[in-house]
Amino acid sequence: MSDDAPAPASNGGYDEWLDALADGEGYALVCPDGHGSLPPRRVCPECGSASLSAEPLAETGTVETHSVVHVAGPRFADDTPYATAIADFGPVRLTGVLRGVDPETDAVAVGDRVAVGLEERATDGEPLVVFRPAGGE
Amino acid sequence: MTDVRVAGVGLTRFGSHPDRTGRDLFATAALRAFEDAGVPREDVEELNYGNFMGALAEHQGHQAPLMAEAAGVNCPSTRYEEACASAGVAVREAVRTVRAGDADVALAGGMERMTNLPTDEVTEGLAIAADDLFEVRAGVTFPGAYALMANAYFDAFGGGREDLAHVAAKNHANAVPNEYAQYRKEVSVEEALDAPPVAEPLHLYDACPITDGASALVIVSEEYAAEHDVDAPVAVTGTGQGTDRMALADREHLARTPAADDAADAAYADAGVGPDDVDVAEVHDCFTVAEVLATESLGFFEPGEGIAAARDGVTTADGDLPVNLSGGLKAKGHPVGATGGSQIAELTRLLRGDHPNSEHVADAEVGVAHNAGGTVASAVVHVLEVAE
Ligand SMILES: [Zn+2]
Numbered sequence: 001m002s003d004d005a006p007a008p009a010s011n012g013g014y015d016e017w018l019d020a021l022a023d024g025e026g027y028a029l030v031c032p033d034g035h036g037s038l039p040p041r042r043v044c045p046e047c048g049s050a051s052l053s054a055e056p057l058a059e060t061g062t063v064e065t066h067s068v069v070h071v072a073g074p075r076f077a078d079d080t081p082y083a084t085a086i087a088d089f090g091p092v093r094l095t096g097v098l099r100g101v102d103p104e105t106d107a108v109a110v111g112d113r114v115a116v117g118l119e120e121r122a123t124d125g126e127p128l129v130v131f132r133p134a135g136g137e
Numbered sequence: 138m139t140d141v142r143v144a145g146v147g148l149t150r151f152g153s154h155p156d157r158t159g160r161d162l163f164a165t166a167a168l169r170a171f172e173d174a175g176v177p178r179e180d181v182e183e184l185n186y187g188n189f190m191g192a193l194a195e196h197q198g199h200q201a202p203l204m205a206e207a208a209g210v211n212c213p214s215t216r217y218e219e220a221c222a223s224a225g226v227a228v229r230e231a232v233r234t235v236r237a238g239d240a241d242v243a244l245a246g247g248m249e250r251m252t253n254l255p256t257d258e259v260t261e262g263l264a265i266a267a268d269d270l271f272e273v274r275a276g277v278t279f280p281g282a283y284a285l286m287a288n289a290y291f292d293a294f295g296g297g298r299e300d301l302a303h304v305a306a307k308n309h310a311n312a313v314p315n316e317y318a319q320y321r322k323e324v325s326v327e328e329a330l331d332a333p334p335v336a337e338p339l340h341l342y343d344a345c346p347i348t349d350g351a352s353a354l355v356i357v358s359e360e361y362a363a364e365h366d367v368d369a370p371v372a373v374t375g376t377g378q379g380t381d382r383m384a385l386a387d388r389e390h391l392a393r394t395p396a397a398d399d400a401a402d403a404a405y406a407d408a409g410v411g412p413d414d415v416d417v418a419e420v421h422d423c424f425t426v427a428e429v430l431a432t433e434s435l436g437f438f439e440p441g442e443g444i445a446a447a448r449d450g451v452t453t454a455d456g457d458l459p460v461n462l463s464g465g466l467k468a469k470g471h472p473v474g475a476t477g478g479s480q481i482a483e484l485t486r487l488l489r490g491d492h493p494n495s496e497h498v499a500d501a502e503v504g505v506a507h508n509a510g511g512t513v514a515s516a517v518v519h520v521l522e523v524a525e
Contacts, residue, residue: 014270037387038271045382065292065391067284068337069276073261076276084276086285086386093386097276110292129275 013040018127022118027054028091036091060134061087061094063112068103078123083107085131087114096129140359141235142369142524144242145174146482151350151470152319153252159188159195159351160207163248166351166475167208170244174355175367181355182240184214185231187223187247188474190262194250208353210244218474220266221423223247224352225477225508225517229376231356232519241361246353246478259347263473266511268384280344280424282385282512284336287426289391291338294441298338301425302329303447305342305467308422311454312464314493317479319348319470343425348470352478354485359524371485375410375520377403385512397434397509397516404505405436408520412436415458416501417487419480421509422465428452431507432460435518454497462487462494477508477517484521 017039020026028036029052031044036055043050066085069076076082083098085108094116101107114131121128147169149162163186171178184205191197201214217227224247231245251259263279264272272282291297306326312318324342332341362369379399382388389395405411412435420435422428433443437458446452452460463469463483466476484504486492504521 011270045387065285065289067281067288067339068334069278069281069284070334070336071260071280072257072276072278073264074257075261076278077257079276082276084281084285086289086391095272095275095277095384095386110288126274 018118021116021129024117026057026116028057029053030055030091038092055091057116058090060113060115061089061131063087063108063110063114064093065110066098066108075126076121076123079121085114087116087131089116094129096131098131100132138236139238141232141373142357142359142362143354143371143373143481143485143521144176144357144362144367144369145170145172145355146485147171147173147353148317148479148482149351150317151348151472154349155253157349159191159197159200159248159250160203162250162349162351163204163246163353164207166246166248166353167244170246170353170355176242176355176357176365178209180242181210181244182212183231183234183243184208184210184212185217185227185243185245186214187217187227187477189218189220189223189249190473191250193262194254204248208244219515220510221421221471221473222477222508222510222515222517223474224479226378228354228356228478228481228519229378229517232373232376235356235358241358243356244353245356246351247474248351249472249474250349251347251472252349256347271384271386278336280336280339283424283426284339285385286392286430286512287338290426290429290444293392294444296444298330299326300444300448301343302326304422304425304428305329307447307453308461308465308467311462311494312468315464315469316493318464318468319346320468339424339426345423345466345471348472350470350472350475350479352475352482354478354481370523370525371488372522372524373519374522375404375408377401377407377518379403379516381514383511383514392430393440394430394434394509394513394516396513397431397507397518400516400518401435401507404518404520408522410503410520414503415505416503417462417484417498418458418460418505418507419463419484420460420465420507421476422461422467423471425467427509428460428465430513431509435505435507454494459497462492462497480506480508481519481521488521488523
């Protein structure tokens with residue numbers, strides 16, 4: 001790339017992580033003590049270890065809490081109402097939008113099993129971390 | 138180490154001030170604080186000012202020199218930004234500066250202008266107190282984050298929407314006589330339960346309003362007060378601050394606020410008091426569930442037991458431990474960067490006996506203020522005591 005054609009700004013390690021998630025290869029950074037974190041990281045936020053390795057997320061996550069958002073900012077204006085959740089994926093918990101359930105009913109519960117992937121925001125097509133119910137549980 | 142006194146407090150009415158700039162709001166609060174203190178503004182040696190979203194709301198960065206001008210003081214001036222805890226941190230730094238002997242008089246407080254933005258832009262603005270990459274882009278709003286905490290709490294400890302509605306009803310009732318409050322009307326438990334959802338399980342009356350307003354405090358050393366015959370009966374005897382992981386998902390427990398535990402432990406140790414000594418508290422109830430989490434972090438209740446406090450009448454105006462007699466953020470309003478200073482102003486008035494709700498805590502000697510940023514990745518706690 002020549003100097004007069006600057007690359008579009010990116011969020012480095014975060015964008016790479018989204019790409020991996022889109023390919024079904026989501027990962028966490030894990031230190032020798034087993035603390036998980038999300039990129040970009042130079043050190044483990046729990047213990048300061050600089051020895052971080054990428055480890056795959058669990059196949060499915062467990063919903064630890066959830067909400068249904070009715071009032072959102074402009075970037076999610078056309079997505080409302082939508083369900084959000086925090087789910088445990090082994091080394092880390094992830095935060096995302098839960099699709100494949102009806103947000104208007106009590107269709108989500110703590111303990112539900114979900115898979116994670118990358119989809120698009122309805123409002124502007126930007127990438128969005130999405131959970132969907134993992135069948136067969 | 139010198140002792141620190143609150144010499145004067147000043148507030149604007151909290152609410153919607155569409156025709157007033159931020160600088161005018163802070164100037165008003167500062168003017169009232171100087172009048173209340175009887176301290177000449179030329180004695181101020183430091184301004185510590187809190188503001189969160191002024192760059193978005195008023196296209197105005199670098200606000201500290203602007204606010205020094207507005208207040209009519211000429212001294213080193215610094216803006217503190219710690220989301221909703223911005224003014225709490227500003228007050229804490231004023232206390233530390235006076236204690237250290239680096240200033241005898243400091244002006245501390247904050248200002249936020251919010252109602253001039255459309256609601257969706259305020260929602261977006263408040264969301265930036267969360268982790269932009271892993272929370273905001275993943276759909277988390279400010280109410281949404283507290284909704285996640287509320288459901289985690291219900292799952293871990295029990296309780297439900299009706300318990301939270303009692304917190305809303307209590308704080309709205311407390312705001313009625315408060316001349317600075319945004320909403321001076323009662324809200325019943327039934328009205329709170331029936332209000333439209335914002336981020337379930339939180340509905341409209343679980344959430345603080347969008348508010349313009351400013352707060353200012355004249356903080357002085359005990360020696361200055363004695364030397365200049367300043368009537369300053371309330372002392373700041375303890376200050377503490379805590380920090381946690383930024384994103385809620387990275388917290389050890391989704392329904393606990395360890396940053397506030399740490400801030401409370403430090404403030405109590407600093408003051409030499411414990412939770413049992415506290416007679417009255419102003420806590421950061423940006424959402425009803427936040428009051429529950431705050432009272433548990435402050436040690437008033439064991440984790441999981443704070444949820445019933447408002448319903449059981451423990452924290453109501455006539456209860457054993459009144460919480461948010463000002464109306465709280467919930468009903469008094471939450472001009473984000475001013476709130477931490479406003480809590481200290483209200484607590485000072487309550488302890489001095491000149492607050493419209495002072496009658497409920499006539500014999501109170503120890504008060505606690507709890508101010509939190511984001512989903513409590515930041516927390517500041519102050520202990521105030523009647524010194525004379
Ligand atoms: Zn580690």
